[in-house]
Amino acid sequence: MITESTAQRYTLQDPDVRLMLQVRDDDDAQAFEELMLRYQNRMVALLFRLVGRRDLAEDLAQDVFLRVYQARKRYVPGSKFSTWLYTIAHNVAANALRGLSRRKEVNLAPKSSGEFVGNPMDLAAVAASGLMPARQLDKAELREVVKLAVETLNERQRMAVLLNKFEQLSYDEIAEVMQLSAPAVKSLLSRARANLREILQPYLENGKRDRVFGDPGKGGQGDP
Amino acid sequence: MTNSDSHHPEPPLEEIVAYLDGELSSDENAQVERRLSADEAYRRQMQSFDRVWSALDELPAEVAGDRFSKTTMELLVDAAEQEVRQQTEALPRLRRKRSMTGSLFVVAAVLSGFLGARWFHTDPNRMLIDDLPVIEHVDIYSQFQSIDFLRQLQKTLGDDHWASGPQSEQLAAAGTQEQAGQWEQTNSSSKRRRWIDHLSPDHQLTLRTKFNRFRAFSPPHQQRLRQLQQQLIAAPDADRLQATMSQYQQWLDDQPLSRQFELREMSEDQRVQAIVRQVRARRSQGRLELTANQIDQMAQKIQRQMPDIRAHFQAKMSQKDRRYLATLAGHKRWWAMLRWMMQHHSAVAEPLRADMLSVLTESQHEQFQQLSHQDQRKLLFEWLLRAGRFHHSSRGNLAVVGEQDLENFYAEELDAGLKEELLALPRDAMRNRLERLYWGMDGRPGFEGPPDRPPGPPDPRLRDGRPRPVRRHPPQDAFRRHDRGARYEQGPGPRGP
Numbered sequence: 001m002i003t004e005s006t007a008q009r010y011t012l013q014d015p016d017v018r019l020m021l022q023v024r025d026d027d028d029a030q031a032f033e034e035l036m037l038r039y040q041n042r043m044v045a046l047l048f049r050l051v052g053r054r055d056l057a058e059d060l061a062q063d064v065f066l067r068v069y070q071a072r073k074r075y076v077p078g079s080k081f082s083t084w085l086y087t088i089a090h091n092v093a094a095n096a097l098r099g100l101s102r103r104k105e106v107n108l109a110p111k112s113s114g115e116f117v118g119n120p121m122d123l124a125a126v127a128a129s130g131l132m133p134a135r136q137l138d139k140a141e142l143r144e145v146v147k148l149a150v151e152t153l154n155e156r157q158r159m160a161v162l163l164n165k166f167e168q169l170s171y172d173e174i175a176e177v178m179q180l181s182a183p184a185v186k187s188l189l190s191r192a193r194a195n196l197r198e199i200l201q202p203y204l205e206n207g208k209r210d211r212v213f214g215d216p217g218k219g220g221q222g223d224p
Numbered sequence: 225m226t227n228s229d230s231h232h233p234e235p236p237l238e239e240i241v242a243y244l245d246g247e248l249s250s251d252e253n254a255q256v257e258r259r260l261s262a263d264e265a266y267r268r269q270m271q272s273f274d275r276v277w278s279a280l281d282e283l284p285a286e287v288a289g290d291r292f293s294k295t296t297m298e299l300l301v302d303a304a305e306q307e308v309r310q311q312t313e314a315l316p317r318l319r320r321k322r323s324m325t326g327s328l329f330v331v332a333a334v335l336s337g338f339l340g341a342r343w344f345h346t347d348p349n350r351m352l353i354d355d356l357p358v359i360e361h362v363d364i365y366s367q368f369q370s371i372d373f374l375r376q377l378q379k380t381l382g383d384d385h386w387a388s389g390p391q392s393e394q395l396a397a398a399g400t401q402e403q404a405g406q407w408e409q410t411n412s413s414s415k416r417r418r419w420i421d422h423l424s425p426d427h428q429l430t431l432r433t434k435f436n437r438f439r440a441f442s443p444p445h446q447q448r449l450r451q452l453q454q455q456l457i458a459a460p461d462a463d464r465l466q467a468t469m470s471q472y473q474q475w476l477d478d479q480p481l482s483r484q485f486e487l488r489e490m491s492e493d494q495r496v497q498a499i500v501r502q503v504r505a506r507r508s509q510g511r512l513e514l515t516a517n518q519i520d521q522m523a524q525k526i527q528r529q530m531p532d533i534r535a536h537f538q539a540k541m542s543q544k545d546r547r548y549l550a551t552l553a554g555h556k557r558w559w560a561m562l563r564w565m566m567q568h569h570s571a572v573a574e575p576l577r578a579d580m581l582s583v584l585t586e587s588q589h590e591q592f593q594q595l596s597h598q599d600q601r602k603l604l605f606e607w608l609l610r611a612g613r614f615h616h617s618s619r620g621n622l623a624v625v626g627e628q629d630l631e632n633f634y635a636e637e638l639d640a641g642l643k644e645e646l647l648a649l650p651r652d653a654m655r656n657r658l659e660r661l662y663w664g665m666d667g668r669p670g671f672e673g674p675p676d677r678p679p680g681p682p683d684p685r686l687r688d689g690r691p692r693p694v695r696r697h698p699p700q701d702a703f704r705r706h707d708r709g710a711r712y713e714q715g716p717g718p719r720g721p
Binding site for chain 1: 237238240241242245247272273275276277279280282283284285286287288289292293295296297299300303433436483486
C-alpha cells in the first residue's frame with residue numbers, strides 16, 4: 001500500500017514520475033513520448049543483453065512501453081519511475097525467457113544460482129582461437145570475451161548485474177524490481193561477480209601465467 | 225545498508241562487492257578500509273573484482289532504431305483506439321455520440337502529436353527551422369572539432385565507400401540522399417518547412433529525436449555546432465566533405481560506445497589514423513567472408529577431429545590434471561581442456577587450424593596469409609564461433625562431443641555393469657558421466673590414462689574398486705573433500721529436477 005506522503009515525495013523528487021502523472025491524468029501523449037525517448041535505448045540494451053536477440057529485444061521493449069501505457073490509469077508513484085519501469089521490464093523478460101527455454105531457442109536450462117549456463121562452444125572457441133590469458137587482448141577480443149562471460153550467468157544473475165552496472169540501481173531498487181530481499185540481491189550479485197571474475201580475471205591480468213590448472217594445493221583453478 | 229544477518233560474520237566476497245557498489249554503512253565502510261590498508265591479499269582481491277566490473281564497460285551499447293519510436297507509438301495509437309471503441313460500446317446510445325466526439329479528439333491528438341508534420345510548424349519549433357542543418361546532423365557534428373578532420377579522412381580513405389560489407393551500399397544511398405537534403409536546407413525557412421513536410425514519417429520522428437538532443441546541449445555547445453556547420457558549407461570542397469561526414473557517421477554508429485569514447489578522446493590526427501587502420505583491416509577481412517556452406521564444412525571438419533583430440537588427452541593428460549578436470553562441470557571443463565590443448569599441444573592444435581583453413585578458396589587462402597598474425601587469430605576465432613553454432617546435441621545445447629560419438633562409445637567400449645549404472649542415472653547426469661568416461665576423467669580402471677603415470681589417491685566414488693551404489697542425495701562429505709566448487713551430478717538431490 002503506497003501512502004500519500006510516499007507518492008508526494010516521489011512526485012517532487014522524480015521528474016519522470018511527474019511526466020507519468022501527466023500521462024495518467026491528462027492522457028498527455030507528448031509526456032509519454034518524452035518518457036519513451038528517455039528510456040527506449042536503455043530498455044533495448046537491457047533486454048538485448050538478457051535475451052541475446054536484437055529483434056526480440058525490441059519487441060519486448062515495445063511490450064514494456066505498451067504495458068506502461070495500459071497501466072497508466074492505475075499508476076501511483078510508490079518508487080522512482082525507473083524502478084517501476086524496470087519491474088515491468090523484468091516481468092516481460094522473465095516471461096519471454098521462460099517461453100524461449102521451453103522452445104529450446106535459448107540455452108537456459110534451469111541451474112542453481114552458482115552454475116554457468118552459457119554456450120560452452122563459444123567459450124571453447126575463445127580458448128581455441130589462441131586467446132591466451134597472458135597476452136594482452138585488443139578491445140574487440142576483450143569485448144567478445146566479456147560478452148560471453150555475461151552470457152554464462154543465469155537469468156537472475158544477469159538481470160541483477162545489468163541493473164546494477166548499467167542502470168545504476170541500488171540493491172534496494174533491484175530487490176524491488178526482482179521481488180527479492182535486499183540481502184538476497186547482495187548474495188546474488190556477489191555470486192554473479194565471482195562467476196564473472198573466474199572467467200575474466202586471466203584475461204585482464206597481463207603477463208599472468210596460465211591459470212587453467214592453478215595451484216595443485218588449492219585443488220582447482222584457485223583464487224588469487 | 226544494514227545486514228539482517230549481521231550476527232554472522234560477513235563473507236568476504238559479499239563484503240567486497242557491497243563495498244565496491246557503495247552499499248555498506250559508514251561503519252562497515254570504515255572496517256573494510258582498515259582491512260584494505262593492512263591486508264595485501266584482501267586489497268588484491270578487491271582490485272581484481274573492480275577490474276572485472278570495469279571490463280563490463282566493453283559491452284557494446286545497443287540503441288533503439290529510429291523505427292522503434294514510430295512503431296511503438298503506432299502500437300499505442302492502436303491501443304488507444306481500441307480503448308475508445310470499448311468504452312463507447314459500453315455506453316448507452318444517447319451518450320455515445322457525445323463521448324465519441326471527445327474520445328476521437330483524444331485519438332486524433334495522439335495521432336497528430338506523433339505522426340503528423342503539423343507539430344513542426346508551431347512557434348516553439350522555430351529553433352528547429354533555424355538550426356535544421358545542424359540538427360539533421362547533430363550526432364556527427366558532436367564527434368569532431370574542425371572540418372580538417374573530415375578532410376584528412378577523405379584524403380586517406382578516398383571517396384570510395386569505406387564501411388564494412390553489406391552496409392557499403394546503404395552508405396552510398398545515404399551519402400547521396402544527405403547531399404540532396406543539405407542543399408535544400410541551405411535555403412529559406414519556407415523551403416525548410418517544405419522539406420520537412422516531404423520527409424517520410426520515419427524521418428520526421430528521427431528528426432524529432434535529434435531536435436530533442438540538440439535542445440539538451442548547453443548554448444555554447446549549440447553555438448559551436450552552428451559554426452562547424454557554417455564552415456562546412458562554406459568550404460570549397462563542401463560536397464566531398466559532406467559525403468565523408470555521412471560515411472563517418474554510419475561507420476561510427478557501428479562501433480560500440482566504448483570505442484566511440486576512445487576515439488573522441490584522441491587528437492584528430494590520432495583518430496584519423498585509428499579509423500584508417502580499422503577500416504583497412506575490416507576491408508581485408510571483409511573479402512574473407514565465408515559462405516554458409518563453407519562454415520558448415522568447417523563445422524564437420526572440427527567434429528571429425530574430436531576422436532584425435534580425445535586420444536591425445538588420454539595419452540598426454542596426467543592423473544592430477546584428469547582429476548582436476550573431472551571436478552569441473554559442463555562447459556568449464558571443455559574450456560579448460562581446449563585451453564590446455566591449444567596452449568601446450570600444437571600436435572592437435574595445428575591440424576585443427578589446417579582443417580579449418582582447408583575450406584577456403586585459393587584466393588581466400590592467399591588473402592588470409594597476408595593478414596597479420598593477430599588478424600588471422602581474430603578470423604579463426606570468428607569462424608570457430610560460427611562453426612560451433614552448427615553443431616547441436618539432442619538437447620539443443622552446443623556440445624563438443626557429438627551424440628553419435630557418445631552412443632558409439634557407450635555401445636562399444638563400456639561393460640554391462642557400467643551401462644546399467646549409467647542407465648540408472650537421470651538423463652543429464654548420465655550424459656555428464658558418459659562424457660567424463662569418454663575423456664578418461666572418471667578415474668575408473670581402464671580410463672586412467674597412460675600406465676606410466678603414477679596412480680592418484682583412491683577415487684571416493686569407488687568402494688573396493690567397484691562403483692558405490694547410486695545415492696538419492698548428494699554425499700556432502702565426498703563432495704566437499706574432492707569436488708570443491710563442482711556440482712554433484714549423480715542422482716537427483718533435494719534441489720534436483
